[in-house]
Amino acid sequence: MKSEKAGPEPSFRSDVTVELVKHSASDTDVLWAARVSTAGEQSLDELTKDPERSKGLLNYLMRDRHGSPFEHNSMTFFVTAPIFAFREFMRHRVGWSYNEESGRYRELRPVFYVPGEDRKLVQRGRPGKYEFLHGTPEQHKTVTEAMEESYRRSYAAYQEMLEAGVAREVARATLPVGLFSSMYATCNARSLMHFLGLRTQHELAKVPSFPQREIEMVGERMEEHWRHLMPLTHAAFNANGRVAP
Ligand SMILES: Cc1cc2nc3c(=O)[nH]c(=O)nc-3n(C[C@H](O)[C@H](O)[C@H](O)COP(=O)(O)OP(=O)(O)OC[C@H]3O[C@@H](n4cnc5c(N)ncnc54)[C@H](O)[C@@H]3O)c2cc1C
Numbered sequence: 347m348k349s350e351k352a353g354p355e356p357s358f359r360s361d362v363t364v365e366l367v368k369h370s371a372s373d374t375d376v377l378w379a380a381r382v383s384t385a386g387e388q389s390l391d392e393l394t395k396d397p398e399r400s401k402g403l404l405n406y407l408m409r410d411r412h413g414s415p416f417e418h419n420s421m422t423f424f425v426t427a428p429i430f431a432f433r434e435f436m437r438h439r440v441g442w443s444y445n446e447e448s449g450r451y452r453e454l455r456p457v458f459y460v461p462g463e464d465r466k467l468v469q470r471g472r473p474g475k476y477e478f479l480h481g482t483p484e485q486h487k488t489v490t491e492a493m494e495e496s497y498r499r500s501y502a503a504y505q506e507m508l509e510a511g512v513a514r515e516v517a518r519a520t521l522p523v524g525l526f527s528s529m530y531a532t533c534n535a536r537s538l539m540h541f542l543g544l545r546t547q548h549e550l551a552k553v554p555s556f557p558q559r560e561i562e563m564v565g566e567r568m569e570e571h572w573r574h575l576m577p578l579t580h581a582a583f584n585a586n587g588r589v590a591p
Pocket residue numbers: 437438439440441540544545555556557558
């Protein structure tokens with residue numbers, strides 16, 4: 347391998363980003379879908395004239411896991427996160443659509459994940475019962491240096507292959523899962539709640555989950571957007587133990 351680095355200089359990040367790029371999602375979408383059961387089609391005025399009744403209906407639907415009224419809405423997020431978080435994300439099959447940037451059609455940019463100072467580094471316990479603890483400054487230094495060195499080497503190998511005329515789809519095999527990728531992810535409130543129930547930790551959760559911190563960071567940012575779009579649905583989700591209906 348060539349000793350000199352080719353191509354753009356690698357950069358390192360500890361955050362993820364989630365942008366809400368489009369949406370058609372409100373609490374009234376849920377009320378509208380649910381009330382067809384008993385009242386047929388209703389106008390927006392009729393739907394919203396009794397806020398307490400609306401809250402009560404949302405709470406009942408959530409509590410009794412009457413889930414389909416929560417599907418008549420849509421949110422599209424643009425997510426940037428490391429590939430290892432996307433691998434976990436794309437296990438969520440139901441009510442999600444994904445489109446991710448291609449490593450075949452474009453040259454991948456050298457942006458890599460390194461854990462931030464607040465990211466717990468030490469794992470104790472056994473599978474299913476892990477506890478994560480803060481690392482020492484020395485451990486943080488080791489992690490940062492080892493990752494950055496490894497990322498630089500693999501990106502240099504990638505560039506070397508591209509310069510030698512090798513196809514992007516072949517050369518990318520040398521890149522690690524700490525590389526940042528980007529995708530559009532579209533979901534509805536029901537599929538988002540299922541995701542949040544599994545991929546975030548929360549004091550109100552009836553069924554605790556133990557997600558990897560990096561996918562949880564994505565989940566937290568999505569939840570923040572969703573909370574503003576559908577505040578009553580979000581409140582009912584929390585009030586009912588964060589179990590998706
Ligand atoms: C903390 C944690 C640890 C994990 N560890 C591992 C691991 O070690 N290895 C690993 O491979 N995965 C692991 N996973 C991934 C996990 O097994 C799920 O694939 C992922 O969480 C997506 O959940 P889901 O299948 O419920 O979601 P979705 O695919 O969105 O499905 C939603 C719901 O639809 C129903 N459904 C979907 N597909 C089917 C089907 N084929 N048959 C019947 N019902 C269906 C189920 O009710 C399901 O809950 C882990 C997940 C978490 C949260």
